Structures are given as structure tokens and as C-alpha cells.
Amino acid sequence: MWSVLLILAVGMAIIMIDVPTLRRNKSRKELWAFSVLLIGGVALNIVVGLGVEVPSPLELIKIIYGPIVR
Template identity: 45%
Template sequence: MIAVAGILIVVAFIIAIDARPLWRKKQKKELWVFSILMVFGTALCLIYALDINLPNPLDWLTAIYKPLSDMMNNFLK
């Protein structure tokens, strides 16, 4: 739980530093992109800190292309 609190404190600090100039300059699009990336990064950090198993996308690609690879190997032998 200390890791989660530390992550949230760091995220709040980053938002306080980076989001204020974007808000003052009325850069709405940049603020949206910053917010989306910050939420995505924070979620990944929290998942890692809580030791939740997150599947690897490379495993999905392997499962999709493995039959094709086996078929090509059998064809070329």
C-alpha cells in the first residue's frame, strides 16, 4: 500500500507541474492527451505495484501465428 500511495503522490506532483501551464495557455488538446497518457501510465504502475497479472500482448500474437508457422514449417520440409 505504501507503493500505491507513493505512485499517487508522484502523479499528483507531475500533474501539478505539467498540467497548470497547459490549462493557463488554454491548450485543451494537449491537456487531453496529457490526461489520457497520465491515466494510462498510472493504471499500469498501479497494476504493477499491486502485483496483478497482466497478460503480455506478444503471447496473443504467438497464439494467433503459431498455427500458421507450423503449417509453413510442414510445407517447407
């Protein structure tokens, strides 16, 4: 539980540091990309913090390219 709170606190700190600059510069595309990547990263870190095993992206690459290599 503490790990989830710590992850959320770090995510909020990153938002408070970076978002005002992006809004001031009117960088809408960068703000969207930042938001999507930060939400994805925070979500994955929360899942790992709760002890759920997250599969490696390398497994998907092996499944896709497996038939081609053989």
C-alpha cells in the same frame, strides 16, 4: 499499500507541474492526451504495485500476426 500511495503522489506531482502550463496555453487537445496517458500509466503502475500480473502487449501482437507468418 505504500507503493500505491507513492505512485499516486508521483502522479499528483506530475499533474501539479504540467497541467497549469497546459491550461495557461489553452492546449485542450494536449491536456486531454496528457490526462489519458497519465491516468493509464498510473492505473497500470498501481495494478503492478498490487502484484497483479499484467500481460505483455507483445502477446497480443503474436496472436494477431501468428496466422499470417505461418
